[in-house]
Amino acid sequence: MNIVQEYAKSQCKAPENVPKFNIGDTVRVHFRIVEGEKERIQVFEGVVIARKNGESPTATFTVRRVAFGEGVERVFPLHSPRIAKVQVVREGRVRRAKLYYLRDRVGKAARVKARGRATS
Amino acid sequence: MMLKGLLGLKLGMTRVFTEDGRWIPVTLLQAGPCTVVQRKTRANDGYEAVQVGFGEKKEKRCTKPVLQHFKRAGVAPKRVLKEFKVDDDDALKPGDEVGTDIFKKGDRVDVSGLSKGRGFAGVIKRHNFGGGPGGHGSNFHRAPGSVGASADPSEVVKGKKMPGRMGNASVTIQNLEIVDVMPEKNLLVIRGAVPGANGGMIMVKHTVKGAK
Numbered sequence: 001m002n003i004v005q006e007y008a009k010s011q012c013k014a015p016e017n018v019p020k021f022n023i024g025d026t027v028r029v030h031f032r033i034v035e036g037e038k039e040r041i042q043v044f045e046g047v048v049i050a051r052k053n054g055e056s057p058t059a060t061f062t063v064r065r066v067a068f069g070e071g072v073e074r075v076f077p078l079h080s081p082r083i084a085k086v087q088v089v090r091e092g093r094v095r096r097a098k099l100y101y102l103r104d105r106v107g108k109a110a111r112v113k114a115r116g117r118a119t120s
Numbered sequence: 121m122m123l124k125g126l127l128g129l130k131l132g133m134t135r136v137f138t139e140d141g142r143w144i145p146v147t148l149l150q151a152g153p154c155t156v157v158q159r160k161t162r163a164n165d166g167y168e169a170v171q172v173g174f175g176e177k178k179e180k181r182c183t184k185p186v187l188q189h190f191k192r193a194g195v196a197p198k199r200v201l202k203e204f205k206v207d208d209d210d211a212l213k214p215g216d217e218v219g220t221d222i223f224k225k226g227d228r229v230d231v232s233g234l235s236k237g238r239g240f241a242g243v244i245k246r247h248n249f250g251g252g253p254g255g256h257g258s259n260f261h262r263a264p265g266s267v268g269a270s271a272d273p274s275e276v277v278k279g280k281k282m283p284g285r286m287g288n289a290s291v292t293i294q295n296l297e298i299v300d301v302m303p304e305k306n307l308l309v310i311r312g313a314v315p316g317a318n319g320g321m322i323m324v325k326h327t328v329k330g331a332k
Contacts, residue, residue, distance in 0.1 A: 003148060003150070004133075007134065011134075011137065032141070056134075057136065081139070082141035
């Protein structure tokens with residue numbers, strides 16, 4: 001491991017603090033929003049359709065939801081200090097790492113099968 | 121006992137989070153340790169400066185006069201030598217080592233390095249010309265266009281921007297912020313980009329213009 005990677009790693013969250021979830025899970029992302037002096041938490045709920053840049057501090061994950069009939073995707077930095085927590089609402093059973101095919105589907109076809117029983 | 125700058129290597133770039141959760145681009149530099157090889161004095165040399173060396177060099181790769189220069193200072197041969205101006209009463213002497221502790225978090229620095237060579241480049245890449253419209257039968261793509269007028273002045277003005285060798289020149293980026301200093305590893309973390317390729321030689325100095 002070179003020095004740049006080593007430094008990058010030191011900027012990551014400790015392994016136990018990294019949110020744990022898998023592709024296809026339905027999650028609630030609690031994201032801190034700072035407005036002037038005040039800080040509040042915004043929740044974004046949707047299906048995790050991609051995780052990118054695995055081990056590096058630049059790792060991100062993409063959450064997709066359909067809001068008012070319009071698909072909305074948000075990309076969150078996995079190691080961001082502004083992510084308060086990530087709650088897994090429902091575990092999904094999927095067979096690929098990137099669920100971009102969900103973008104082309106609407107309604108019932110755009111669902112992900114559940115795995116086991118739901119946890120919260 | 122304050123050197124104004126250090127010699128070092130560009131290690132590479134990454135991104136880090138600020139405290140409020142924004143990403144900023146940073147460059148990692150290995151700066152120092154630099155060893156003082158010669159102390160130039162007003163009495164002897166006409167000006168006050170210290171000559172510092174950085175990096176390892178095999179003895180057999182040095183010429184005899186250069187080797188003797190290092191032997192006189194009592195230090196191992198160094199890859200590069202550079203002078204920094206100092207005050208008259210500066211106490212640095214040959215053999216002293218200077219590390220990244222001359223900088224602290226939040227300081228502003230100027231970083232010099234040898235930019236990446238682009239070879240023979242056209243005017244769009246080299247001088248930011250706009251280029252032609254390309255399509256619709258214009259037949260004017262990336263050419264430099266007119267280089268001057270007619271019989272008067274009947275020559276191309278000196279300094280006209282034209283294609284040619286680009287890069288591989290000394291470039292200084294001023295007023296960069298130090299994000300982090302790690303003296304035990306000789307590391308400097310600097311916000312933004314720095315000239316040259318990874319592994320290239322760079323010089324970091326306290327800024328001459330920017331905010332202190």
